[in-house]
Amino acid sequence: AQKVTQAQTEISVVEKEDVTLDCVYETRDTTYYLFWYKQPPSGELVFLIRRNSFDEQNEISGRYSWNFQKSTSSFNFTITASQVVDSAVYFCALSEARTGSSGSARQLTFGSGTQLTVLP
Amino acid sequence: IAGITQAPTSQILAAGRRMTLRCTQDMRHNAMYWYRQDLGLGLRLIHYSNTAGTTGKGEVPDGYSVSRANTDDFPLTLASAVPSQTSVYFCASSVERTPYNEQFFGPGTRLTVL
Numbered sequence: 405a406q407k408v409t410q411a412q413t414e415i416s417v418v419e420k421e422d423v424t425l426d427c428v429y430e431t432r433d434t435t436y437y438l439f440w441y442k443q444p445p446s447g448e449l450v451f452l453i454r455r456n457s458f459d460e461q462n463e464i465s466g467r468y469s470w471n472f473q474k475s476t477s478s479f480n481f482t483i484t485a486s487q488v489v490d491s492a493v494y495f496c497a498l499s500e501a502r503t504g505s506s507g508s509a510r511q512l513t514f515g516s517g518t519q520l521t522v523l524p
Numbered sequence: 525i526a527g528i529t530q531a532p533t534s535q536i537l538a539a540g541r542r543m544t545l546r547c548t549q550d551m552r553h554n555a556m557y558w559y560r561q562d563l564g565l566g567l568r569l570i571h572y573s574n575t576a577g578t579t580g581k582g583e584v585p586d587g588y589s590v591s592r593a594n595t596d597d598f599p600l601t602l603a604s605a606v607p608s609q610t611s612v613y614f615c616a617s618s619v620e621r622t623p624y625n626e627q628f629f630g631p632g633t634r635l636t637v638l
Contacts, residue, residue, distance in 0.1 A: 413564075437624050449567075449614065449629040456624065495566060499623040511582065512557075512627060514566035 406431045408498050410515035417486055418523050425481040425518045427496030436500045438472065438479045439512070443493040455479060486522045493517045526550055528630035530615050536636045537605050545600040545633050547615030555621035556598040558590060560611040561632070567614065573598055574621045605637045
């Protein structure tokens with residue numbers, strides 16, 4: 405069964421600090437997809453990034469960067485020079501590609517989330 | 525463009541009452557989903573629909589039912605609410621129900637069952 409672990413329940417940083425949010429996943433499939441979503445205080449979930457299991461190239465988008473390492477089953481998210489507006493709950497999620505009798509295939513499994521607070 | 529709308533925004537409900545949470549999307553997405561969000565547990569899938577006319581069970585389907593009469597609407601019904609169904613409910617949609625399609629989420633419905 406697929407599983408996503410976000411060990412950091414809460415993180416507080418001061419504005420302009422860099423912060424890394426950890427995500428560790430478990431899957432028996434060789435083809436899978438990893439996602440990060442942001443949930444700001446307003447409550448809606450916003451898609452940030454998708455990564456497939458065959459693409460280990462790290463990605464940078466502005467102040468955001470993602471480090472995907474299959475060897476350690478991790479897909480960590482770093483915010484550089486954090487800002488107060490980055491304060492949110494961040495979710496890592498996993499989706500497997502195989503079709504299985506359990507019905508869990510193609511299901512998006514979320515981690516428990518990391519509450520990031522950026523202080524001014 | 526609204527994306528996904530959910531109603532009501534919040535609701536307080538007496539145990540044993542029937543409640544339907546509404547979800548409408550205007551993106552013509554084939555797949556739709558219902559999740560519940562509980563502190564420390566992330567989001568868990570309740571039910572999903574691959575396309576209009578079909579539905580399937582997710583991780584925590586007990587006590588909930590869904591229907592998909594058309595592409596746009598995907599209501600979630602609690603036949604007889606219990607306090608353990610107190611949660612924030614999110615409706616989501618994706619172009620197709622594939623492992624690589626990102627899901628788009630509604631604003632959520634906060635439900636309290638007393």
